[in-house]
Amino acid sequence: DTEVTQTPKHLVMGMTNKKSLKCEQHMGHRAMYWYKQKAKKPPELMFVYSYEKLSINESVPSRFSPECPNSSLLNLHLHALQPEDSALYLCASSPVPGTAYEQYFGPGTRLTVT
């Protein structure tokens, strides 16, 4: 089973709203990722958590705040977003860090900022 789940599937928010994206995996993976993907572009890495600790932050603006409550859950808190932040937000997970880094993606959250 290589399932990563994400909620919600779609989200529309205003620039003053606060919302959260959620991601869950039950594969025992210890690395989890947030990506942003714009149309016709490859995914862009935002954050990496390894063993529930933030290991990579790709200079993402502070209006995006990640959280990893436990080894199965990953959240992305959103605040004061801009219209250019509208994109598909993807969560991924991979097996024990230090191995092959096969990443498995969830279905994504389509975010629209108005």
Added chain:
Amino acid sequence: QKEVEQNSGPLSVPEGAIASLNCTYSDRGSQSFFWYRQYSGKSPELIMSIYSNGDKEDGRFTAQLNKASQYVSLLIRDSQPSDSATYLCAVNIGSNYQLIWGAGTKLIIKP
């Protein structure tokens, strides 16, 4: 700068033929290579991974890796209309969790 290059396409292939997708990478330290399939509006799906020189087969898919020439390819045999998608090549250089992504090749299988 580490780069992964793919022909953006579209690549049009008749149903039942072999589709050949190519990817080149710049970093000789690259260790892991992945092919993802992405349907329009959906998330990327891992279809093949390859780590050593040579061929790796999985059903109708064959990944080929040539580290000396720094390319990796994906062959899809007996192409079906359902194979129509964008195929993303991703490379890991082994030093961290980051994948370097190609821009993707759009494949169209014509019935």
